[in-house]
Each structure stands twice: as C-alpha cells, then as structure tokens.
Amino acid sequence: MKKIHRLLGSAICAATLLAGAAHAAERELRVYNWADYILPQTLKDFQQGSGIKLIWDTFDTNEALEAKLLTGNSGYDLVVPSNQFLETQIKAGVFQKLDKSKLPNWKHLDPALLKLLDSNDPGNQYGVPYMYGTVLIGFNPAKVKAALGDNAPVDSWDLVFKPENMEKLKACGVAMLDSPTEILPIALHYLGLDPNSTNPDDYKKATELMLKVRPYVTYFHSAKYMTDIANGDICVAVGYSGSFYQFGNRAKEAGNGVVVDWRLPKEGAPIWFDTFAIPKSAKNVEEAHAFLNNLLDPKVIAPISDFLGYPNPNADSMPLVSKEISENVGLTPTADAQKTLYTVSPLPAKAERERTRAWTKIKSGT
Numbered sequence: 001m002k003k004i005h006r007l008l009g010s011a012i013c014a015a016t017l018l019a020g021a022a023h024a025a026e027r028e029l030r031v032y033n034w035a036d037y038i039l040p041q042t043l044k045d046f047q048q049g050s051g052i053k054l055i056w057d058t059f060d061t062n063e064a065l066e067a068k069l070l071t072g073n074s075g076y077d078l079v080v081p082s083n084q085f086l087e088t089q090i091k092a093g094v095f096q097k098l099d100k101s102k103l104p105n106w107k108h109l110d111p112a113l114l115k116l117l118d119s120n121d122p123g124n125q126y127g128v129p130y131m132y133g134t135v136l137i138g139f140n141p142a143k144v145k146a147a148l149g150d151n152a153p154v155d156s157w158d159l160v161f162k163p164e165n166m167e168k169l170k171a172c173g174v175a176m177l178d179s180p181t182e183i184l185p186i187a188l189h190y191l192g193l194d195p196n197s198t199n200p201d202d203y204k205k206a207t208e209l210m211l212k213v214r215p216y217v218t219y220f221h222s223a224k225y226m227t228d229i230a231n232g233d234i235c236v237a238v239g240y241s242g243s244f245y246q247f248g249n250r251a252k253e254a255g256n257g258v259v260v261d262w263r264l265p266k267e268g269a270p271i272w273f274d275t276f277a278i279p280k281s282a283k284n285v286e287e288a289h290a291f292l293n294n295l296l297d298p299k300v301i302a303p304i305s306d307f308l309g310y311p312n313p314n315a316d317s318m319p320l321v322s323k324e325i326s327e328n329v330g331l332t333p334t335a336d337a338q339k340t341l342y343t344v345s346p347l348p349a350k351a352e353r354e355r356t357r358a359w360t361k362i363k364s365g366t
Contacts, residue, residue, distance in 0.1 A: 074279050080276055114313070135177070175239070200354050203357075207361055
C-alpha cells in the first residue's frame with residue numbers, strides 16, 4: 001500500500017507540475033504599439049525571463065488606436081497612445097488605473113517630466129511614459145548662414161515668425177508640419193497667449209501672425225520635410241526633434257555633404273509623450289504590470305532610446321544612453337529648458353472648429 005501511495009503521490013505531483021507548467025505556458029500579453037517602436041531584443045529578453053508570451057501588433061496613427069479603444073473591447077492588454085489622445089481616452093473611461101505597488105521601478109522616472117505629463121494625465125494615474133520629444137526648428141547651417149548671416153536666430157521662433165527672416169529663407173525652402181494641433185499652439189505661445197486657448201480672438205491673432213509669413217512657406221507636410229532636409233532640398237523645417245536626428249544621420253551616411261542641425265527655441269516648445277496604458281477590457285493585467293515594470297528598468301529602456309533615437313523620461317537611464325542623444329540639448333532638454341516646455345491638450349469641440357477654420361485660412365493664404 002505504501003508503494004501504491006508513493007506511486008499515486010508521484011503521479012499526482014507530476015500531474016500538478018504538468019498543470020502548473022501548462023498554466024505558465026498559457027500566460028500571455030497582447031500589446032498594440034506604433035510600428036518599429038521597440039528594440040526587438042527587449043521583447044526576446046522579456047519573454048525568456050518571464051515566460052510570458054508576447055503577441056505584438058502595430059498601428060500607424062493615434063486615430064487607428066482610438067478607433068479600437070472606443071469599441072470597448074480592443075483585445076489588447078497594453079496600448080501606446082500619445083499624450084493628447086491619452087487625455088481624451090482617460091476622459092472617455094477606456095483605461096484602468098495603474099497599480100503602482102506592482103511598479104517598483106516607477107521611482108526611476110524624472111519628476112519634472114512627470115509633472116509636464118500631469119496636465120494630460122492628472123496624478124499620472126493611467127499612463128507610463130515611454131519616449132518623448134519636442135517640436136522645434138531643424139535647419140541646414142550653411143544655407144541659413146548664406147541667407148541670414150552669422151547671427152541667424154536659429155535658437156528662436158523669430159527665425160520662422162518674422163517676415164524679414166522668412167523672405168530671405170524662401171529661396172532655400174521652408175517647411176512646416178501640416179498640423180494645426182502642432183503649429184497653432186506654437187504661434188499662440190510665441191504671441192504670449194495660452195497654447196491651449198479656447199478664445200476665438202486668440203486664433204485671429206495667431207492667424208494674422210501666420211499669414212504674414214505664409215507667402216514664404218514652401219509647403220506644409222508632416223513627413224516630406226524629413227527627406228527634403230536630408231537631401232538639401234529645403235533649409236529650414238518646423239518638425240519633430242527625433243526626425244532631425246534620424247535624417248541628419250541619414251545625410252551623414254549618404255555622404256552628400258548636407259549637414260542637418262536643430263535647436264530648441266529659447267521661447268519654449270510643445271513636448272509630446274508616448275505612453276503605455278492598460279485598457280479596461282485587458283485580460284492580462286498582471287502580465288501588463290510585469291512588462292511595464294521591466295520597461296522601467298534603466299538598463300532595459302536605455303538601449304531602446306539608442307535604437308529609436310529618442311530620449312526617455314527615465315532619469316536613471318539617461319546616463320546609460322548614447323551621448324549623441326543624452327547630451328544633445330535639442331533632443332534631451334536641460335532642466336532649465338524643460339521649464340519652457342508645455343503640453344498640448346485636446347480642445348472642446350467649439351474651440352477645435354475655430355482652430356481648424358484658422359488653419360484652413362492659413363494654408364490657403366487668404
């Protein structure tokens with residue numbers, strides 16, 4: 001009987017272990033992220049270290065993500081909205097609050113950057129900031145010097161908002177993002193107004209400012225400027241900080257003699273964040289927190305910044321990031337420069353219509 005009991009005990013133990021192994025193998029995490037927005041090795045290391053199977057899908061626009069979220073059942077455990085969309089989606093009730101007791105690595109995040117994100121996510125309750133950047137001025141040093149001389153105000157929005165400068169730059173080409181949500185807050189802030197204003201009179205003032213320089217803008221486009229500035233086809237662009245870094249490197253690799261530089265204007269600029277958040281419909285919440293806590297490890301996030309060319313809000317990771325990124329003040333703002341940055345928030349419908357009308361008028365030049 002003892003032998004039978006031992007055999008039965010062994011069989012039960014083996015069955016329990018097999019069941020446990022099967023349960024472990026079933027652990028999974030479904031993530032919806034921007035395309036090409038993670039270091040592949042990070043995913044391999046997490047899967048091997050945690051035993052959690054990653055199902056990783058990608059999207060190309062915030063609108064595509066939002067459409068999935070607003071169905072009420074996205075099918076994902078983690079998604080990556082930008083801060084403006086995060087704010088809208090928090091208000092729509094599509095996310096669940098983070099359990100920070102399961103995120104001990106939260107302590108590594110930069111308090112100053114968390115404070116900036118707080119305007120979109122009050123109390124930093126829903127979003128884990130991933131990467132960030134700014135909208136600033138990229139330029140070809142040689143061509144701008146030829147047009148404006150040695151004292152060209154490349155560190156100021158004066159470069160693109162003063163008609164006397166833009167008139168001289170027209171010959172070498174000036175591009176701006178085709179985005180009222182990016183450009184008009186900059187114009188408002190330059191005028192000393194609230195970048196998130198809901199006052200129609202403020203948009204009239206911003207429109208007047210833009211119409212004065214509109215004749216000298218080569219085009220408005222949110223992607224074309226990247227290759228054009230790397231090829232030397234334009235000399236100034238208002239665009240995303242990381243894009244100038246990436247396409248500046250492409251110009252170097254091409255050996256075409258084009259140099260791309262960029263500056264964070266002294267008056268300040270909008271800052272954007274991409275954030276990880278957990279939908280209310282998520283089925284694998286424990287696994288989501290495990291992934292996020294791993295991502296908050298300075299040694300894990302630093303190589304991702306190197307791979308993507310963007311700084312991250314993890315203060316303890318930045319000394320581990322390439323100096324080309326961490327010590328470039330156009331990519332990684334100094335503590336003083338951070339004080340001049342501001343986030344852009346979604347506007348009420350009436351104000352959004354006002355902004356859209358203003359943008360239509362600006363682009364038409366009338």
